[in-house]
Amino acid sequence: MDHKEAWDHCLSIIRDNIPERSFQTWFSPIRPIKLSDKVLTIEVPTSFFYEYLEEHFIDILRKTLFKVIGADAKLEYSIIVHNNTHNSKPYAVKIPTQNKSDLTNRPVSMPMGSNSTNNIKNPFVIPGIQKLNIDPQLNSDYNFQNFIEGECNRLARSAGFAIAQNPGKTAFNPLFIYGASGLGKTHLAHAIGIQVKERFPEKTVLYVEANKFERQYADATRSNERNDFVHFYQMIDVLIIDDVQHLAAKQKTQDVFFHIFNHLHQSGKQLILTSDKPPVELEGLEQRLLSRFKWGLSADLQVPDFETRKTILQKMAYKDGIELQDEIIDYIANHINTNVRELEGALVSLMAQSTLNRKEITIDLAKDLIDKLVSNTRKEITLDVIQQTVCDYFSMPVDQLKSKTRKREIVQARQIAMYFAKSKTKSSLSTIGARIGGKDHATVLHACKTVKNLLDTDKRFKSFVTDIDKMLEN
Numbered sequence: 228m229d230h231k232e233a234w235d236h237c238l239s240i241i242r243d244n245i246p247e248r249s250f251q252t253w254f255s256p257i258r259p260i261k262l263s264d265k266v267l268t269i270e271v272p273t274s275f276f277y278e279y280l281e282e283h284f285i286d287i288l289r290k291t292l293f294k295v296i297g298a299d300a301k302l303e304y305s306i307i308v309h310n311n312t313h314n315s316k317p318y319a320v321k322i323p324t325q326n327k328s329d330l331t332n333r334p335v336s337m338p339m340g341s342n343s344t345n346n347i348k349n350p351f352v353i354p355g356i357q358k359l360n361i362d363p364q365l366n367s368d369y370n371f372q373n374f375i376e377g378e379c380n381r382l383a384r385s386a387g388f389a390i391a392q393n394p395g396k397t398a399f400n401p402l403f404i405y406g407a408s409g410l411g412k413t414h415l416a417h418a419i420g421i422q423v424k425e426r427f428p429e430k431t432v433l434y435v436e437a438n439k440f441e442r443q444y445a446d447a448t449r450s451n452e453r454n455d456f457v458h459f460y461q462m463i464d465v466l467i468i469d470d471v472q473h474l475a476a477k478q479k480t481q482d483v484f485f486h487i488f489n490h491l492h493q494s495g496k497q498l499i500l501t502s503d504k505p506p507v508e509l510e511g512l513e514q515r516l517l518s519r520f521k522w523g524l525s526a527d528l529q530v531p532d533f534e535t536r537k538t539i540l541q542k543m544a545y546k547d548g549i550e551l552q553d554e555i556i557d558y559i560a561n562h563i564n565t566n567v568r569e570l571e572g573a574l575v576s577l578m579a580q581s582t583l584n585r586k587e588i589t590i591d592l593a594k595d596l597i598d599k600l601v602s603n604t605r606k607e608i609t610l611d612v613i614q615q616t617v618c619d620y621f622s623m624p625v626d627q628l629k630s631k632t633r634k635r636e637i638v639q640a641r642q643i644a645m646y647f648a649k650s651k652t653k654s655s656l657s658t659i660g661a662r663i664g665g666k667d668h669a670t671v672l673h674a675c676k677t678v679k680n681l682l683d684t685d686k687r688f689k690s691f692v693t694d695i696d697k698m699l700e701n
């Protein structure tokens with residue numbers, strides 16, 4: 228048995244024992260490299276990947292290897308590092324944090340300012356910020372207790388939670404959280420900051436929106452305080468920058484951020500960034516910044532599925548001290564399927580209506596209000612919404628649609644998603660391709676043509692497309 232056969236055999240066992248989504252996320256990207264003396268070497272994309280496997284799948288990996296290779300089987304990881312070399316680690320041995328720099332090809336030779344805190348002036352206009360004893364600018368409501376977990380945010384939440392226990396010391400540095408509007412990026416970023424402050428009160432945490440960072444920098448430059456600005460930011464232990472996409476085309480701000488980023492990262496400080504797009508799709512940001520954004524972990528927040536929407540509503544209602552009948556929760560969760568902010572809005576409107584009019588919250592009141600709300604705020608049809616809707620319709624995980632698999636039914640679903648993405652959004656063909664399965668623009672064009680042809684020739688296929696169209700439009 229060679230390494231490929233052995234690993235294939237292992238995969239078939241693992242696949243039967245874990246959820247398909249986990250399998251796709253954590254096992255599909257692994258490549259077997261060699262098998263010698265019962266030691267199987269597998270290649271994983273990042274050290275985070277390795278740590279995650281060790282933490283979550285160690286038991287199943289161990290049992291499967293013993294079954295396939297024998298009782299004295301061993302597993303070695305080969306981790307792809309930035310300079311395209313590999314680093315093999317023996318089975319079940321964690322990467323010691325102090326050796327992390329061996330694994331990541333960190334450049335940086337930026338001259339550093341004095342670390343002394345005495346002569347640092349506070350360059351900011353934000354009231355409350357003073358030298359190191361700064362207000363972290365965190366919203367206490369946005370904590371982990373209030374952040375509801377579901378398949379849609381599990382990876383980002385787990386990574387965020389791990390960071391909060393050990394800021395700067397995990398492989399997730401930076402943590403790059405991305406996703407469409409209203410899905411909880413800001414909330415999660417604050418939750419990490421709050422938890423760090425609770426566990427390590429002496430640490431300096433700062434949340435700042437990218438726009439504000441830009442304005443502060445412009446002010447500091449105007450008043451000749453650029454160095455103070457840089458020194459100030461270089462003293463932060465956990466720096467959270469929200470909506471980094473707003474730094475696009477701001478060359479000078481990107482330059483200064485680049486230096487701050489390098490300094491903090493090299494000093495083992497934690498960076499948390501949020502954006503509405505993954506690093507590969509961020510336009511107008513310098514390549515050197517984008518490549519650094521990919522050093523740690525990029526984790527997306529997706530549109531919550533129906534069950535998670537229900538949980539979110541139940542917990543939100545509970546927090547506000549009201550009890551809603553299941554029928555009402557189901558109705559809202561069914562009709563508001565865009566993002567968490569809108570779910571929250573619907574619940575607040577419902578409570579307001581019932582309080583103002585002294586009416587009980589009944590299913591009729593809920594229907595009346597939600598129907599108005601939905602028709603007034605015609606939901607934006609985004610690439611995420613399209614992919615989620617197509618996957619809901621065919622009962623498949625979004626991961627599969629985004630994967631490279633050539634299984635017929637998945638290819639078909641992917642083509643339908645591309646067709647709707649082309650007809651209902653303004654996204655370019657290459658963006659559509661990149662977001663749906665990592666394909667190029669020619670594949671998207673081909674998909675649109677195929678769907679149009681099938682609409683004319685295949686009745687069953689046409690009914691799929693019509694149903695999904697209705698779901699998107701309603």
Ligand SMILES: Nc1ncnc2c1ncn2[C@@H]1O[C@H](COP(=O)(O)OP(=O)(O)OP(=O)(O)O)[C@@H](O)[C@H]1O
Binds near residue numbers: 406414
């Ligand atoms: N998983 C969740 N659990 C509980 N509340 C959530 C969750 N996700 C989002 N929310 C709530 O939804 C609202 C919108 O979230 P948030 O502002 O974090 O979204 P965002 O992704 O940063 O959006 P934008 O890109 O528009 O700034 C907030 O009130 C937040 O508390």
